[in-house]
Amino acid sequence: MKSFKAFRLDRENHILWRNEDRVPMSPKEFDILAYLVEHAGRVVTQDQILDALWSDTYVNPEVLRKYILEIRKALGDRPENPEFIETVPKRGYRFVASVANDNGNEPPPALSASHKAEVKVLEEKIESETAPSKRESGFAKRKLWVVTVGVLAIVAVVGFLGYVRSKRNGRNAGSLNDPSIAVLPFADMSPAKDQEYLSDGLSEQLIHDLAKVSGLKVVSRSSAFQFKGKNEDLRDVGRKLGVANVLEGSVRREGNHVRVTAELFKADDGFQLWSQTYDRQISSIFAVQDEIARATTEALQLKLLGGNGQPIASTLPSANPEAYQAYLQAKYFNVRGQNKEDLGKALAYTDAAIKLDDKYAPAWALRASVQNMMAEVGIIDVTEGFRRARDDAERAIALDPTSASGYLALARTQIDYDWDWDAASTCLAKAAALEPGNVEVFSIRSYLFRLSGNPADAIKQYEKAVALDPLRSNSHLGLGYLLYVARRYEQGQAEVQRALDLNPQVALAHLTRAKILVAEGKPQQALTEIESETLEWAKLTGKALVYHALGRAQDSDAAVAGLIAKYGTQAAFQISQAYAFRGESDKSFEWLERAYQQRDAGLPEIKDDPLLNNVRRDPRFAALLTRMRLSK
Numbered sequence: 001m002k003s004f005k006a007f008r009l010d011r012e013n014h015i016l017w018r019n020e021d022r023v024p025m026s027p028k029e030f031d032i033l034a035y036l037v038e039h040a041g042r043v044v045t046q047d048q049i050l051d052a053l054w055s056d057t058y059v060n061p062e063v064l065r066k067y068i069l070e071i072r073k074a075l076g077d078r079p080e081n082p083e084f085i086e087t088v089p090k091r092g093y094r095f096v097a098s099v100a101n102d103n104g105n106e107p108p109p110a111l112s113a114s115h116k117a118e119v120k121v122l123e124e125k126i127e128s129e130t131a132p133s134k135r136e137s138g139f140a141k142r143k144l145w146v147v148t149v150g151v152l153a154i155v156a157v158v159g160f161l162g163y164v165r166s167k168r169n170g171r172n173a174g175s176l177n178d179p180s181i182a183v184l185p186f187a188d189m190s191p192a193k194d195q196e197y198l199s200d201g202l203s204e205q206l207i208h209d210l211a212k213v214s215g216l217k218v219v220s221r222s223s224a225f226q227f228k229g230k231n232e233d234l235r236d237v238g239r240k241l242g243v244a245n246v247l248e249g250s251v252r253r254e255g256n257h258v259r260v261t262a263e264l265f266k267a268d269d270g271f272q273l274w275s276q277t278y279d280r281q282i283s284s285i286f287a288v289q290d291e292i293a294r295a296t297t298e299a300l301q302l303k304l305l306g307g308n309g310q311p312i313a314s315t316l317p318s319a320n321p322e323a324y325q326a327y328l329q330a331k332y333f334n335v336r337g338q339n340k341e342d343l344g345k346a347l348a349y350t351d352a353a354i355k356l357d358d359k360y361a362p363a364w365a366l367r368a369s370v371q372n373m374m375a376e377v378g379i380i381d382v383t384e385g386f387r388r389a390r391d392d393a394e395r396a397i398a399l400d401p402t403s404a405s406g407y408l409a410l411a412r413t414q415i416d417y418d419w420d421w422d423a424a425s426t427c428l429a430k431a432a433a434l435e436p437g438n439v440e441v442f443s444i445r446s447y448l449f450r451l452s453g454n455p456a457d458a459i460k461q462y463e464k465a466v467a468l469d470p471l472r473s474n475s476h477l478g479l480g481y482l483l484y485v486a487r488r489y490e491q492g493q494a495e496v497q498r499a500l501d502l503n504p505q506v507a508l509a510h511l512t513r514a515k516i517l518v519a520e521g522k523p524q525q526a527l528t529e530i531e532s533e534t535l536e537w538a539k540l541t542g543k544a545l546v547y548h549a550l551g552r553a554q555d556s557d558a559a560v561a562g563l564i565a566k567y568g569t570q571a572a573f574q575i576s577q578a579y580a581f582r583g584e585s586d587k588s589f590e591w592l593e594r595a596y597q598q599r600d601a602g603l604p605e606i607k608d609d610p611l612l613n614n615v616r617r618d619p620r621f622a623a624l625l626t627r628m629r630l631s632k
Contacts, residue, residue: 002037003100004084007075009037014233016074023074024231027270028053032064033071036085036095045092054271063272068093180217180243182267183207185228186260189252199251200225201328202260204335206247206292208405211437219243220439221335223471238267242470245273249292256282262292282321323356327363334370340379346370361400368392368409376416376601378570383599386417404435411444417599419628421448439468446482451630453607455486473503481512485608489516511538514546519610523549537567537574544578545611556582573602577611588612589620596624604628 002009008017014030016023025033031053036044046064068085071077077084086094183206186199204221211218219241227237234246249262263275278291330349336342350367353360368389375385390413396406407427414424425448432441446461462479469475480495496513499506510533517526523546530542540563547556560578563571576591595603606612606621607630615621625631 004037004040004095004097009034025074026070026265026272027233027235028272029067029071029074029270031270032067036093037099040095040097040099043088043092043094048092066272066275179215179245180219181210181245181247182219182224182237182241182243183210184237184246184248185225186248186262187250189250189259191254195251195253197328197332198253198258198325201331202251203249204331208435208438211435212404214436216437217243217468218437220469220472223469223475226471234265234267234270240471242467243267247292253282258282260292282325320357320360323353323360323363326350326353326356327360327366330363330366330370334366334373338373338377343370343374343379347374359399361396361403362405364392364399365396365403365405365409368396368406369412372409372412372416382417386413386599389413390418402434404431404438404441407431407434408438408440408444415444415447415604416601419604421451421629424448437468439465442468443478450482450485451604451607455482455608458482459486471502473499473506473509475499476502477506477509477512480509484512484516484519485610487519487610489520492516505534507535508533508538510534511542514542515611518545518549537563537571540567541571541574541578545581548578548582569598572598573600573605577609580613580615581611583614585615585618588615589618589624592624596627604630606630 001011006018007023010017011034014027016025016030016033032049035049035052049064068087072079072082072085075084079085079087082096084095084097086096088094183203186203188194188196188199203224207218207221207224210216223241237246238244244267246265246267247262248265249260252259258278258280260278260280261275262278264273265271266273276292326349330346330353332346333342333349334346347367347370350363350370353363354367357363371380371385371389371392374380375382375389379385390410393406393410393413396403397410400406407430411424411427411431414420414427418424424444428441428444428448431438432445435441442461442465446458446465449455449458449461459479459482462482466475466479476495477499480492480499483489483492483495493513493516496509496516499509510529510531514526514530514533517523517529526542526546527550530539530546533539533542540559543559544556544563547553547559556578560575563575563578568575572591572595576588576595579585579588579591592603592606594600606628607625612621622631
């Protein structure tokens with residue numbers, strides 16, 4: 001530990017403290033500061049710092065100057081009157097604050113990538129082709145600036161190539177998935193802090209844009225947004241999300257002016273691969289979004305993807321910036337939850353966006369998704385809700401057949417209401433071709449495999465979804481349930497526990513665990529488990545099963561009666577499960593028929609549901625499968 005003024009530099013834990021508060025700082029910023037502190041009182045040149053911290057990789061000195069600027073901001077230092085870091089013109093930097101002695105530490109280790117020569121050749125080639133004459137015009141200066149940014153990007157991706165090669169050679173094997181990226185939620189830096197919908201929307205759209213790149217793993221929104229408002233070390237972010245690269249940024253809006261800053265980092269050491277700031281009018285936000293997505297994928301594609309990735313397809317913009325803002329507001333409320341208030345606001349904003357621009361395909365697709373969800377949870381009439389969702393999804397596809405969102409929304413309607421599995425599979429294939437990295441593609445594909453009675457392939461697809469959404473508790477819960485269906489109980493329990501570790505209040509986790517315990521012949525443990533279930537209908541369902549397994553018939557009857565009294569119009573499938581498990585076939589089929597008439601969302605799962613084993617050989621079961629087109 002080294003101390004200077006109010007600061008303490010903890011080299012062992014890679015933390016800078018100001019009194020008792022942790023100072024936000026990227027890994028590479030910390031390493032540079034640590035090097036300066038280690039050589040306090042001495043002038044250290046740029047080359048010395050670069051050789052110490054990037055010994056095997058060429059780094060443009062401009063990158064170092066930017067890091068020094070950020071370190072000064074973190075320390076509250078001023079270059080014109082420095083208390084900590086003094087710039088010595090034409091020589092380098094000197095740490096001028098007094099440093100308390102300790103046992104000392106060695107300088108930070110150098111990066112492992114060994115491609116300094118490659119980068120020099122690339123930079124020299126570009127500079128030789130673009131060097132301006134002494135009479136350079138303003139245009140030439142601007143061209144040189146663009147080339148400089150391009151050189152930085154090339155420098156970055158060559159470093160990436162070294163990382164990939166080291167992985168293939170066995171170093172750090174399995175530590176990160178590669179090529180892979182997480183887009184963290186952009187920070188709202190607006191004075192009024194009222195542009196969260198804009199910053200969130202930009203981040204989410206970038207995730208969708210990057211998911212279009214074949215061969216690139218892109219972490220889904222729900223997991224990436226777990227880091228919203230947190231200043232977590234990039235190495236921890238990369239480890240938790242299983243990615244090698246992180247894109248983050250900020251949005252600052254004042255009136256119609258928007259400033260967007262984006263930065264791309266390597267997660268293992270915080271090395272900045274690319275950064276840019278865009279000053280635009282709000283009407284140009286689409287252009288900014290496309291520029292960021294293209295610049296990011298260029299930095300990734302050139303080396304990580306072997307230069308073979310396809311160009312990013314631009315999101316079809318609205319001609320009306322107000323329509324786009326309404327659309328972003330709708331997305332903001334759509335992801336907040338499944339309650340009536342948030343979904344109602346989401347629907348109202350999609351209505352507003354479509355009213356402002358009735359040719360805006362993303363708004364039609366989003367409205368379809370909102371209405372699908374509202375119909376699923378019973379907020380609106382099931383038949384009318386799904387009919388409107390289907391119409392909106394088809395309209396979105398007609399307006400923009402190159403967008404995956406319309407096909408995914410239509411597939412949901414075809415699965416949840418139409419029970420048209422072939423049509424849903426066709427829509428899913430089109431969505432997968434357009435956006436192969438979309439987590440919803442894998443989860444829906446998994447569901448279709450399960451409906452066809454193929455749990456092994458369903459699990460494989462869902463495991464891919466979990467890899468893209470590792471911090472979402474429902475991802476692990478869904479996988480845990482599939483493992484239960486496949487009778488892989490120990491693994492299922494482990495996934496349910498991961499879901500609870502991420503969110504102790506996650507709904508249906510205790511019901512799933514209770515089902516596994518009953519299947520394992522441990523009903524007493526299952527009874528303890530079901531008492532912790534947060535959803536009342538799920539708790540009643542679990543009690544009906546557990547009490548029957550314990551031989552407590554009256555208690556099981558009471559649970560079934562409570563389920564029918566409170567949730568008879570919403571939980572017909574769960575009631576049929578309880579009766580089937582208890583061996584009451586006639587009552588089970590009575591409620592299966594009700595589920596069929598009500599288009600119950602759980603009914604398509606009947607083919608492999610373990611709770612229906614007692615009625616599976618009944619001729620009525622085969623007839624129901626035929627009616628649902630599940631008899632193949």
